[in-house]
Amino acid sequence: MARKALILIEGTTTLNGLLYVQAAQRLGLHTITLATDPTRYDYVAAEGIEAVRVDTGNLDALIRECSRLRATYDIAGITSASELVYATVAKLCRNFEMPGPNPASIERCCDKFIQRQLLAEAGVPIPAYRVAANATEVESAAADIGLPVVVKPAVGSGSMGVRLCRNVDEVAEHTTYLFGGKHTWQSAPRILVEEFAQGPQYNAEVMGNEFIGIATADYGPPHFVCREHICPAPLPDDDYKRIADVSLRCLRALGLGWGPSEIELRWTKRGPVVIEVNPRLTGGGIPQLVQLAYGVDLVTEHIKLVIGDERNLRTRHSQTAAVRFLIPDSDGILDWIGGDDRAAAVPGVAEVKLYVEPKMPIVRKLDYRDRMGYVIAVSSSLTETEAILQRAVDLIGWSMRPFPSIGE
Incomplete structure (x- = not known):
């Protein structure tokens, strides 16, 4: 009998990729990673995972490789922990008649401008926005909306290239950065200029059409590097219900509703305002928090959906979990960390x-890649969890020295 296998397209340099591998193994599945460069993912070698080098930007090449693997394995499903290839994954699933999301819905959702249009047409509360193809259009859009504005690529993830601009000089500076060759574009260069929705941020987690829960998200402008999540978010019941209702309206507007989705919102003077919808499993430690807080393993339940098994999204307990990320405040050589x-x-x-490890160079990217590590804590109350988290973080220290000057 052929060995039952799960194909993972690409992976992640953060934790989710490993979580998918471990969950698949617990379900008795052999995992095979298809990646343009499998060595990018440390866990592939560390866990002894079968990996195949293939151009994951080439759908035909992926179809050929998956067809080849089917001659040896019983392919139970195809998925990914990476948003960058999730639309391709959807097309692969359609090609092999396997469970998966709607490719057109994923592609529309990953283009933040198109996503904005669809949400606006459905009456979902969103910030004012404009799309711009050059610096003049960016400047005009910022003037129309009114400062401060958020300036970001129309296609992207992980807060890469996202900045809050409080004045015209910051708008010009960030526009020059994005269009000037320093930013790596995932599509034709287009900038989204948005009203800055002021208020606390929340991440809502949904599996299929079932609302799972809400976490807080502590982002520090101007570059929106996440510092902390708490799950469940401490919200009154009415506010929780409003966020849940808006989140499910987003899915209907975007044609989603299969598999995991994350909705990022801010609570403003007019209530919940949707910042963006991510048509894949969230990162940032939230899957671990959801499991600790509710007893729901989002990664395992996603894989069950992928392979056609019955899911169980029933809440098993109620605790408060939180993650704090270790973020450097300067660039340099990491002398020690412990x-x-x-x-x-x-x-x-x-x-x-x-x-990270001692002697590594630290060059901040001003997005999720700046995380040097994290601490996760859990208890029966928010106050106790925050105290545990702070106590643990205070025990971790590091020291950095500036990069040597040229000629030293």
């Missing part, structure tokens, strides 16, 4: 992870 073992030993700490 205390993670002591932090992990604090009662209530569920996980501590460091991505």
Whole structure:
């Protein structure tokens, strides 16, 4: 009998890729990663995962490789932890008549300008926005909307290239950065200029059409690098219901409703305003928080959906979980970092992870890639969880020295 396998297209340099591999293995599936460069993902070698080098930007090449693998394995499903290839994954699933999302819906959703148009047509509350193809159009859009504005690529993820601009000089500076060759574009260069929706941010998690829960998101403008998530978000019941209702309206407007989705919102003077909808499983430690807080394993339940097994999204318990990211405040050479073992030993700490090692160069990208590690804590109350988290984070320290000057 052929071995049952799950094909993962690309992976992630953060934790979700490994979570998919581990969940698949617990379900008795052999995992095969198809990637343009499998060595990008440390866990592939560390876990001894079968990997195939293939151009994942070439749908025909992926179809040929998956067809070849079907001669050896019983392919149970195809998916990915990466948003960058999720539309391609959807097309692969359609080609092999396997469960998967609607490719057209994923592609529309990944273009933030098209997403904005569809949400606006459906009457979903969103910030004022304009799309711009050059610096003059960006300047005009910012003037029309009114400062401050958020300036970001129309296609992208992980807060890459996203900045809050408070004045015309910052708008011009960031526009020059985006159009000037320093930013890596995932599509034709277009900039989205948006009203800055002021208020606390929340991430709503949905699987299919079932609302799972809400986490807080502490982003620090101007570059929106996430510092912390708390799950569940401490919200009154009425506010929780309003966010849930708006989130499900987003899915209907965008033609989603299969598999995981994340809706990012801010609570403003006019209530919940949708910042964007991500048509894939969230990152940033939220899957771990959801499992600790509710007992729902989003990664495993997504894989079950992919392979056609019955899901179980029933909440098993109620706790408060939080993650704090370790973010450097300068560039330089990391002389030392430590205390993670002591932090992990604090009662209530569920996980501590460091991505960096001494002597590594640290060059901030001003997005999710700046995370040097994280701490996750859980308890029966928000106050206790925050205290545990702070106690653990205070035990971790690091030191950096400036890069040497030229000639030193």
